[in-house]
Amino acid sequence: MKALTTPSKLTLAAAALVGAAAAFFAVPGFVHGSPEVGPRAVAPRGALAPDELANIAVFKKASPSVVHITSIGVERDLFSFNVQEVPRGTGTGVVWDDGGHIVTNFHVIQDGNGARVTLADQSSYDATLVGAFPDRDLAVLHIDAPRAKLPPIAIGSSRDLLVGQRVYAIGNPFGLDQTLTTGIVSALNREIDSFNARTIRGVIQTDAAINPGNSGGPLLDSAGRLIGLNTQIASPSGASAGIGFAIPVDEINRIVPRLIRDGRFVRPTIGVSAGPPGLQQALSLPAGVVVVQVTPGSPAARAGLQPFRRGVRGEIIGGDVITAIDGTPVTDLDDMLNQFEHRQPGDTVRLTVWRGGQTRQLSVMLSGPRS
Numbered sequence: 001m002k003a004l005t006t007p008s009k010l011t012l013a014a015a016a017l018v019g020a021a022a023a024f025f026a027v028p029g030f031v032h033g034s035p036e037v038g039p040r041a042v043a044p045r046g047a048l049a050p051d052e053l054a055n056i057a058v059f060k061k062a063s064p065s066v067v068h069i070t071s072i073g074v075e076r077d078l079f080s081f082n083v084q085e086v087p088r089g090t091g092t093g094v095v096w097d098d099g100g101h102i103v104t105n106f107h108v109i110q111d112g113n114g115a116r117v118t119l120a121d122q123s124s125y126d127a128t129l130v131g132a133f134p135d136r137d138l139a140v141l142h143i144d145a146p147r148a149k150l151p152p153i154a155i156g157s158s159r160d161l162l163v164g165q166r167v168y169a170i171g172n173p174f175g176l177d178q179t180l181t182t183g184i185v186s187a188l189n190r191e192i193d194s195f196n197a198r199t200i201r202g203v204i205q206t207d208a209a210i211n212p213g214n215s216g217g218p219l220l221d222s223a224g225r226l227i228g229l230n231t232q233i234a235s236p237s238g239a240s241a242g243i244g245f246a247i248p249v250d251e252i253n254r255i256v257p258r259l260i261r262d263g264r265f266v267r268p269t270i271g272v273s274a275g276p277p278g279l280q281q282a283l284s285l286p287a288g289v290v291v292v293q294v295t296p297g298s299p300a301a302r303a304g305l306q307p308f309r310r311g312v313r314g315e316i317i318g319g320d321v322i323t324a325i326d327g328t329p330v331t332d333l334d335d336m337l338n339q340f341e342h343r344q345p346g347d348t349v350r351l352t353v354w355r356g357g358q359t360r361q362l363s364v365m366l367s368g369p370r371s
Contacts, residue, residue, distance in 0.1 A: 055168070058180075062220055067093045069141070071115055100142050102143060106137045119145065123149065136200055156225030157249065168181070168221075171217030181210070184207060215232075217229070227246075228248050233245070269340065271298020273307075274336075288331065289321065291307045291319050292319070319355065326339075
């Protein structure tokens with residue numbers, strides 16, 4: 001018998017491989033043990049847990065009142081010189097009333113030349129700025145949309161909040177529409193800096209996840225009511241680290257109607273300028289507002305307040321330090337401005353004034369900023 005040559009052995013090996021491949025694809029049962037494999041049966045889910053149902057109910061109630069805001073800038077093309085609109089950033093807002101007023105953070109729209117508001121049904125409208133109050137990082141926009149598309153957010157209260165209460169945040173983080181996160185009230189009466197270096201007091205701290213794009217969105221209680229407007233996070237990475245801050249709704253409800261009415265927040269004044277902290281320390285003065293200028297004809301001038309000033313030989317002539325307003329101590333100018341924000345031009349306040357070691361009380365009628 002003639003021996004097999006090397007080419008014949010290779011031919012037989014190739015044929016064996018082809019046969020094995022054909023068996024693999026033609027006879028699945030040879031490999032898997034069963035000729036047919038289908039999807040597994042779905043196990044019954046059962047009823048949703050009560051906390052899940054509560055989360056769903058809050059989202060369904062509030063989400064139609066949450067909007068997506070795109071800040072729009074204007075740029076000129078380098079070569080054609082054509083002007084075009086480009087997005088500057090995105091944020092969130094809430095429907096304040098069915099007249100088309102939208103409330104958001106001032107920093108959401110501050111770098112743009114305009115804004116566009118997208119409602120929950122994805123319809124989009126150009127917005128105009130009604131008014132802003134950077135001291136509290138608040139702004140009001142207006143859109144011309146049908147009233148049926150503008151369900152106002154339910155308003156709650158922030159003065160009776162308790163640490164540990166469940167809260168919900170709805171927003172558009174990283175441009176993702178209508179995102180719900182949950183958490184609790186982590187702390188109350190926090191202080192944060194606004195975007196013009198003013199201090200915002202009474203701020204709500206929460207561990208509900210807040211990320212870039214959530215700014216201006218609502219912080220809700222378990223009844224689906226607005227209790228704050230998400231504004232800042234504390235994070236070294238720029239993403240949520242479980243420390244978020246919201247402007248309390250009582251502040252929002254106080255400021256927004258005046259922005260809608262006047263187009264700005266008119267803080268009353270008495271017509272004084274405050275000295276720097278260094279002056280207070282150098283002269284060992286008590287805590288308060290060191291008066292260094294009194295506007296002629298102002299309420300302060302009519303009440304007889306005197307400023308600290310230099311004499312003809314360069315010596316410092318003593319003046320007044322405002323230490324309290326209506327019995328509430330003030331430690332600096334920021335304190336005094338916060339006090340005045342809760343009042344209207346024409347209101348009368350009682351100032352506690354220190355001068356040369358003596359304290360007296362003065363009644364002063366507050367005026368508008370141009371009075």
